[in-house]
Amino acid sequence: MIIFSDSQLSDPALNLLQKGVAPHELLFPKNPASSVLAKSEPDPAFSSADIAFGQPDLSAIEKSRRLRWIHLTSAGFTRYDTAEFRSLAAARGLMVTNSSTVYAQACADHALAFMLGHARQLPLALQSRAASGSPEWFALRNGSSSLRGQSVVILGFGAIALELIKLLAPFQMHITSMRRNPAGERNVITPDALPSALSAADHVVNILPDNAGSRGFINAERLAMMKPGAVFYNIGRGTTVDQEALCEALKSGRLDSAWLDVTDPEPLPENHPLLSIPNCFITPHTAGGHRNESETLVRHFLENFRLFLDGAPLRDRIM
Amino acid sequence: MIIFSDSQLSDPALNLLQKGVAPHELLFPKNPASSVLAKSEPDPAFSSADIAFGQPDLSAIEKSRRLRWIHLTSAGFTRYDTAEFRSLAAARGLMVTNSSTVYAQACADHALAFMLGHARQLPLALQSRAASGSPEWFALRNGSSSLRGQSVVILGFGAIALELIKLLAPFQMHITSMRRNPAGERNVITPDALPSALSAADHVVNILPDNAGSRGFINAERLAMMKPGAVFYNIGRGTTVDQEALCEALKSGRLDSAWLDVTDPEPLPENHPLLSIPNCFITPHTAGGHRNESETLVRHFLENFRLFLDGAPLRDRIM
Numbered sequence: 001m002i003i004f005s006d007s008q009l010s011d012p013a014l015n016l017l018q019k020g021v022a023p024h025e026l027l028f029p030k031n032p033a034s035s036v037l038a039k040s041e042p043d044p045a046f047s048s049a050d051i052a053f054g055q056p057d058l059s060a061i062e063k064s065r066r067l068r069w070i071h072l073t074s075a076g077f078t079r080y081d082t083a084e085f086r087s088l089a090a091a092r093g094l095m096v097t098n099s100s101t102v103y104a105q106a107c108a109d110h111a112l113a114f115m116l117g118h119a120r121q122l123p124l125a126l127q128s129r130a131a132s133g134s135p136e137w138f139a140l141r142n143g144s145s146s147l148r149g150q151s152v153v154i155l156g157f158g159a160i161a162l163e164l165i166k167l168l169a170p171f172q173m174h175i176t177s178m179r180r181n182p183a184g185e186r187n188v189i190t191p192d193a194l195p196s197a198l199s200a201a202d203h204v205v206n207i208l209p210d211n212a213g214s215r216g217f218i219n220a221e222r223l224a225m226m227k228p229g230a231v232f233y234n235i236g237r238g239t240t241v242d243q244e245a246l247c248e249a250l251k252s253g254r255l256d257s258a259w260l261d262v263t264d265p266e267p268l269p270e271n272h273p274l275l276s277i278p279n280c281f282i283t284p285h286t287a288g289g290h291r292n293e294s295e296t297l298v299r300h301f302l303e304n305f306r307l308f309l310d311g312a313p314l315r316d317r318i319m
Numbered sequence: 320m321i322i323f324s325d326s327q328l329s330d331p332a333l334n335l336l337q338k339g340v341a342p343h344e345l346l347f348p349k350n351p352a353s354s355v356l357a358k359s360e361p362d363p364a365f366s367s368a369d370i371a372f373g374q375p376d377l378s379a380i381e382k383s384r385r386l387r388w389i390h391l392t393s394a395g396f397t398r399y400d401t402a403e404f405r406s407l408a409a410a411r412g413l414m415v416t417n418s419s420t421v422y423a424q425a426c427a428d429h430a431l432a433f434m435l436g437h438a439r440q441l442p443l444a445l446q447s448r449a450a451s452g453s454p455e456w457f458a459l460r461n462g463s464s465s466l467r468g469q470s471v472v473i474l475g476f477g478a479i480a481l482e483l484i485k486l487l488a489p490f491q492m493h494i495t496s497m498r499r500n501p502a503g504e505r506n507v508i509t510p511d512a513l514p515s516a517l518s519a520a521d522h523v524v525n526i527l528p529d530n531a532g533s534r535g536f537i538n539a540e541r542l543a544m545m546k547p548g549a550v551f552y553n554i555g556r557g558t559t560v561d562q563e564a565l566c567e568a569l570k571s572g573r574l575d576s577a578w579l580d581v582t583d584p585e586p587l588p589e590n591h592p593l594l595s596i597p598n599c600f601i602t603p604h605t606a607g608g609h610r611n612e613s614e615t616l617v618r619h620f621l622e623n624f625r626l627f628l629d630g631a632p633l634r635d636r637i638m
Contacts, residue, residue, distance in 0.1 A: 008452075105465045113435035120432040125602035126442065129586040129594075132604055133327075141608025146425045166489045267448040275448075283444035285451060289460025 001309075002027060002066075004049035006056065007073045013294035017053075020302040051308070053301050058085065067094060069308055071301050075100040075107075075159070075288065076237060077318060078210040089319045096319035100159040102300045103288030107235055108163035110287035111205055114233050114259035115152075119145045123281060147171040153178065153197050155217070156207035156236055157188055159316075164205065176201070180213070198225040203233065210237035220245035229256045235287045238264035247273045250280055261287040320628075321346060321385075323368035325375060326392045332613035336372075339621040370627070372620050377404065386413060388627055390620050394419040394426075394478070394607065395556060396637060397529040408638045415638035419478040421619050422607030426554055427482035429606035430524055433552050433578035434471075438464045442600060466490040472497065472516045474536070475526035475555055476507055478635075483524065495520070499532070517544040522552065529556035539564035548575045554606045557583030566592045569599055580606040 001024040009017065018026060029043040042060040046052070052061070052070045058079060061067060072080070077098050079085075089096055117123065121144050130137035148171050154161045157179035165175055175187055176197045182188040189197055198204065204226060208214040218232070218241040226232070232255055234241060243264060249255045257279035263272075266285050274280050290296070304314050320343040328336065337345060348362040361379040365371070371380070371389045377398060380386060391399070396417050398404075408415055436442065440463050449456035467490050473480045476498035484494055494506055495516045501507040508516060517523065523545060527533040537551070537560040545551070551574055553560060562583065568574045576598035585604050593599050609615070623633050 105467055106463065109435060109465050109467075110439045110463075113432070113439040113441060116428060116432035116435055117441055120429045120602070121605070122432060122436055122441065122602070123445065125605050126600055128603050129589075129601075130603045131586055137603060137605070140603065140605045141612060142610055144425065144429075144605055144608040145610050146428050148424055148428075169489060170485045267450055270448075281445055282448075283439070283441070284447050284449045284456060284459065286440065286444050286456070286459045286463055289463040291461055291464050293460060 001025070001051065002049045003051045003053055003305075004029075004043075004046050004056070006043070006052075006054035007297065008294075009298065010292075010294040012292075013298045016295055017298045017301070020298065021305060051305070055079075061094075062088065067092075069095045069097070069314070071304055072096065072098040073297055074098060075103045076209050078237070080319075081209070081211040086319060094319070095314060095317060097304055097314045097316045098318050099297055099300055100316050102293070102296050104159035104163045106290040107160040107207075107287045108167055110261060110283070111160070111164050111207075111233060111235050112167045114235075114261075114281070115147060115203060115205075115231075117281070118231050118257060118259060119147050147173060147203075149173065150202040151200055152176070152203040152205060153194075153201040154205045154207060156209065157182075157185070158207065158209075160207050160235070164207075174200075194222070195225050198222060198230075199227055201227055201230055203231050206232070206234045206236050206240060208236040208240040210239045214240045216240070216242050218242060218246070220248070223249040223254065226255065228254055231256050232258045234258070234260045234262055236262060238262040238266060243272075243274060246280075247277060250277050255279075257281065261285055320344070320370065321368045322370045322372060322624075323348075323362075323365050323375070325362070325371075325373035326616065327613075328617065329611075329613040331611075332617045335614055336617045336620070339617065340624060370624070374398075380413075381407065386411075388414045388416070388633070390623055391415070391417040392616055393417060394422045395528050397556070399638070400528070400530040405638060413638070414633060414636060416623055416633045416635045417637050418616055418619055419635050421612070421615050423478035423482045425609045426479040426526075426606045427486055429580060429602070430479070430483050430526075430552060430554050431486045433554075433580075433600070434466060434522060434524075434550075436600070437550050437576060437578060438466050466492060466522075468492065469521040470519055471495070471522040471524060472513075472520040473524045473526060475528065476501075476504070477526065477528075479526050479554070483526075513541070514544050517541065517549075518546055520546060520549055522550050525551070525553045525555050525559060527555040527559040529558045533559045535559070535561050537561060537565065539567070542568040542573065545574065547573060550575050551577045553577070553579045553581055555581060557581040557585060562591075562593060565599075566596060569596050574598075576600065580604055 003021055003024060004027045006029045027045040042057045046060045047064050050066055050068050054073050056070055075098055121140055125140055128140060130140060151174035154177040157177040161177055168175060177188045178194055179188050182190060206218060208217055223245050250258055259281045261283045262285055268275055307314050322340055322343060323346045325348045346364040361376045365379040366383050369385055369387050373392050375389055394417055440459055444459055447459060449459060470493035473496040476496040480496055487494060496507045497513055498507050501509060525537060527536055542564050569577055578600045580602045581604055587594055626633050
């Protein structure tokens, strides 16, 4: 079996990968990509591979006749999420898996960190030296809240949403999730039922991936449906939000605030209006990050590699 | 029944109190105190009261012959937590309750906000515009973590600890709590067993109240017992920490960081060394704060008032 890996890995992770796939052959590109999400260049070695681990180039996949399985190092899979690619994969019997399990827990932690960062007013409170009893102190305390009993709408019902729902359980919140094709899950609605859910939600957590159907999903119309004073969070993809409309909703005070781990583009250019809005809080796409991430990615791939060798169903299969 | 209230209340809360106690009589001090935690001045009206709601003056309590019940508007009760006061209360059959239920959930939320703020590196990440793949970006992602499977020691096992333990359940952490007099609870240890617990903990959450036994409890010796790279949190009282020793532990890199909602004094003077330590994060005693706090305080008092009138056991009784 030949595995082509264009994954950017730390030395310990690379070591783990080499040991884990032996005695099978591991091939690397001549010009490694610059980031986990960047696609690699077409590479001559690719055509001999049975398995690709990383972010393989679309034209290289198309040309390859041996490839049977692609394991992506990201949770998002925008460049593969097209009708053309899906039909190519189906026609060839090409399996595609992603690494959503690797990032889901850290992403859910990040979403809850945002929600509690808002509830406890951390950005303001960490800057304040207000004396007990001062007007600033009363404003901070009165601006703080508990998440208990509040309502949240989660857009996108995948691995991250499932983890987040577990973390929110002790807060006894009213949780509604939106999914394109619900399968009868409890408190899961279709986009049709979103207007009334949005109008009742204190928190709207967007975990939508980027694809033709989700681009610009959070637009002026949907922002106007939200409850006045709601908080908007994005740990999905920046392209799913109309950022101009978001700016307006924040400036007008319609939304209390926005907490974004993703933007379009990343990072935002220095003069972007979202950067100067005081109630917009942005982290630079670090939601899935965690110590030894590269090793977790390799371990997840190796688990799937063993299942693949055994002909068993793969985990995190997306096609 | 005569109720003396020196509580600092919002107008809606005061209204609620007046309606709630009617037809009983409500008396107020001539010179209201400056904050919820500040004690009031002795007041002539106090001597006629059966019930005190607020932070009544010790000498006024001593002089009063009618007083049967004190309901404190705080969770902390330092000035009443002395052998002298306890024996006076016992001799007089004076009941004392506090408002810990009012603050416990918001305090637990604040503690988890701190823990996730650390795990997701929020103070750094919210300041960063790092591009994907840059060294700064990799450092941020690798510095981030999930709380899952990590260990935490909670110092003080009261209402806040119980709430925090509920919130931490989905993270499947190893939780050990320390209590002066454990009553056979699971994973609760005495101070004697603390050294080995501290040496194994990734997180140490201090919720100790201020009293003669807790003052300076987190000293150089106990800080030195902590696991290298541990994170220290304080949402108890500032006086329970030797701040000079904490500065040293942060500067030397022994501790990863400290997240403090309480300090000694509050606020810290402008030139205090803790303020210039980059891995020390401080909020100004806002952990218990929440919207309509004053109304929650009154509702909690009124619940106890009805129990008192019925001769039923009071909630949050501390003496």
